[in-house]
Amino acid sequence: KAGVTQTPRYLIKTRGQQVTLSCSPISGHRSVSWYQQTPGQGLQFLFEYFSETQRNKGNFPGRFSGRQFSNSRSEMNVSTLELGDSALYLCASSISGTGLYFGPGTRLTVT
Amino acid sequence: QKEVEQDPGPLSVPEGAIVSLNCTYSNSAFQYFMWYRQYSRKGPELLMYTYSSGNKEDGRFTAQVDKSSKYISLFIRDSQPSDSATYLCAGKGDAGGTSYGKLTFGQGTILTVHP
Numbered sequence: 001k002a003g004v005t006q007t008p009r010y011l012i013k014t015r016g017q018q019v020t021l022s023c024s025p026i027s028g029h030r031s032v033s034w035y036q037q038t039p040g041q042g043l044q045f046l047f048e049y050f051s052e053t054q055r056n057k058g059n060f061p062g063r064f065s066g067r068q069f070s071n072s073r074s075e076m077n078v079s080t081l082e083l084g085d086s087a088l089y090l091c092a093s094s095i096s097g098t099g100l101y102f103g104p105g106t107r108l109t110v111t
Numbered sequence: 112q113k114e115v116e117q118d119p120g121p122l123s124v125p126e127g128a129i130v131s132l133n134c135t136y137s138n139s140a141f142q143y144f145m146w147y148r149q150y151s152r153k154g155p156e157l158l159m160y161t162y163s164s165g166n167k168e169d170g171r172f173t174a175q176v177d178k179s180s181k182y183i184s185l186f187i188r189d190s191q192p193s194d195s196a197t198y199l200c201a202g203k204g205d206a207g208g209t210s211y212g213k214l215t216f217g218q219g220t221i222l223t224v225h226p
Contacts, residue, residue, distance in 0.1 A: 004154075033212030042219060043155070043199065048212040056213045090154055094211040098143065098162070102154035 001027055004103030006091050012109045018079040021106045025072050025093030031055075032074040033100065034066060037088040046089075049074055078108075086110045114138045117200055117217025126226050130187040134200035134217045137181065141202035144176050145214065146185045149197045158198075159185065190224045197221050 005024045013019050025032050033056075034046040045058040049068035066076040072093075078085055086109050092102040117134045124130055132146075143162055147155035159174040161167045161183075167174045173186040183200055201214040 031211040043201075043214075043216040045213050045215070050211065058213075092212060096211060099157055099160055100145070100212055100214060101157060102147075104154045107152075 004091055004093050004101055006089075006103040006106050008106060009104065010107050010109075012111060013081050014111055015081055015083060017081050018077060019081060019108060020075055020077045021089055021091075021108075023074045023076075023091030023093075023103060025074070025091075026095075026101055029093035029095045029101075030072055031094040032068055032072060033092045033094070034074070034076050035090040035092065035102075036060070037090055037105070038086075043090070046076065081110045083110050112137060113217075114215045115200060115202055115217040117220055119218050119220060121221040121223060123223045123225060124190055126190060126192060126224055128190050128224070130185075130190050130194070130222060130224075132185040132187075132198050132200070132220050132222070134183045135181055136183065136202050136215075138202060138204075138215065139181075140204045141215075143203040144174070144183050145201045145203070146172075146174055147199040147201065147216075148194075149199060149219070151196075155199055192224050192226055195223045 007022045031050045033048040037043045048056040052068045063079045068074045088105045090105045092100045094100045115136045145160040146158045149155040161176050164178040171188045175184040197219040199219045200217045
């Protein structure tokens with residue numbers, strides 16, 4: 001079974017721009033979560049979607065948003081990019097509460 | 112205080128050593144505990160998950176959870192250079208709740224196994 005896939009893998013954007021990242025979960029997984037990973041803060045939970053509904057949201061500003069489609073694929077959007085948004089953005093999927101499977105991540109650099 | 116505390120290391124051991132990685136947590140609602148391995152520039156890979164207190168073994172890896180002391184451990188036997196990576200512990204509330212995907216992670220421990 002194919003794992004979680006994320007596109008693009010690398011992205012360079014300028015401050016003030018917006019960006020959209022895409023994630024395809026493992027087949028059959030209806031829960032998709034997004035995380036931000038930075039050297040200083042580690043892995044931090046952004047939000048979770050289940051059956052197209054946001055079920056949980058982490059402590060991030062409203063510039064960070066997401067959505068999930070009927071095929072469970074998910075996108076996250078960051079508007080008005082700041083330098084501090086440079087990070088590895090990880091998508092993860094789950095079929096139940098017993099395991100969360102991560103994709104390879106999208107490395108975003110904001111200049 | 113972070114909900115999950117993990118010594119970032121780095122930890123360096125010789126090949127064949129037994130490695131002990133540890134985390135403490137403060138959130139009593141955590142029921143599930145997970146260990147992930149992350150190689151440089153890759154996504155985290157799920158190694159082990161345990162429910163509540165107890166031990167779980169999978170090959171060279173053993174995960175232990177002691178809820179009374181809020182302490183979780185991962186032991187790696189016969190460590191190999193290929194085990195060199197960052198190891199992350201994580202806790203999660205009950206799966207019957209509102210979230211499958213909200214984990215709280217420790218900072219990660221950098222492990223190097225040298226030949």
